[in-house]
Amino acid sequence: MIIFDAVSKRYGDGQTALIDVSFQLGRGEIAFVTGHSGAGKSTLLKLILALEPCSAGRVFVDDVDIGNLSRRKIPYFRRKIGAVFQDHQLLMDRTVGENVALPLEISGFPARDTRRRVRAALDKVGLLTKERLYPASLSGGEQQRIGIARAVVNRPRVILADEPTGNLDPELSAEVLRVFEQFKAVGVSLLVATHDTSLIKRFPYRVLHLDEGELIDDSTMTI
């Protein structure tokens, strides 16, 4: 589902974020991306979202070579990916429900289906009762979960999560991972950037460990 083929990324200021990274993530596979901050985790996710072009090598998502995507096609490509951001990226002037509905609104979903799907997604992250509230009135952990509901509402092929459990206590973190596992079960591929080692211990999935832009460990743990 996701293929990195000898990918390097250098930013304009000469900083090297990724060096010769290669890996494949199959359909219905979960992998953690770990490493110190600045090791290249965020860059790796940005390349998959076509937010940044790679300097060398190629990135494929769902058999699409991202380097060949025209500007016009990028929005449609991004709809296949559900992304959870570290800083939530919510719209503060819209309700929780409207935030979660955003990807469906963009894709032109009928209102009735939208409502049903939004409620299902909010139910999965335990925020069904907060549908009509505004994000600002919720805690950081709850805002994080709105972001997760928004990422999964479109039933994407790929879910990218940047520190999705950063603000959550261990119980809620495990809850989030269980939501992700439900998607894995229906063939969704998930990349989860985190440095929550206790989470990795509890959910022994594959770990891609980055250090200063290099992929130094790719341990596939068997359950």
Added chain:
Amino acid sequence: MGERTQNSTEPGILATRLAAHRKDAVRSVWRLLQEPFSTLMTVLVVGIALLLPVVLMLVYANLEGVLAEFQSSARITLYLEEDTTESEGIELSEYLLTLADTELTAYVSPSQALAEFSSAVGFGGSLSELADNPLPATIIVRPTPAGMADVERLAAELGQLPDVELVQLDSEWISRLLAITGVLATTARLASLIVLTGLCLIVGNTIKQGIDNRRAEILVVKLVGGTAGFIARPFLYAGAIIGLAGGVVACILLGLLTLGLSDPLTDLVGLYGGELRVSGLDAVAMLGVVLAGGGIGWLAALVASLLRIAALEP
């Protein structure tokens, strides 16, 4: 998923699109109302900017009507040779009436002319002391209503007639006015073009500011796969709404102008022997102004938003 809706041909898709557009339109109105003062200012500026070309157009249209009126009152005066007899003059006058370009001809004998002149000027007494009547016989010709060029051609032709000594076209000032009107029309078109360009810039700048104010939101929408068109939609509605409201303002201002100027203008034209019914805009033309405002607003918003949105990258 995205492709499910793209491939969908179910009848509900149109309803869904309409619902989405309605939502965007309502959202744009709401956002405009959130900043009532700046919205009002923009709408007034747009209205005033729209007013100028419309007023120029109207002035031109009314002026053309007045000129046509004046043209129909154009007279050609033929001064006959001194030795022309009265019967020759009448004969010539009758002959002229048979021409296609003349509508009315009248022979005025020297004695008639003297009588008219003395009663008009009021020198009755002093003129009667003159031994000879110094006035020549004249034929006054009223041409059929036609363009001024035709009237001039007719006057030149009549000047060639054997008994005619001198031709006077008492409408040279109309020709000059016509020429001035031509210059005015060109100036009006240029001014309108400049004002409309300014109008586009005003609306474009307003939209650009609106986009910059919602920068964070636009970046989020881009992150989750919103196209430039989707992001631009509420801004296009905002541009169109500002334009439509500006058109309404222009129509109201125009109505006030027409009301205020109608009487003085009628008096003025009356002084020159014309008749003027100041015509404002009828309902269809007003609708045209409002729609033109909306169209211009939409177009300006389209250009501004697509340029601006493309520049914002997550």
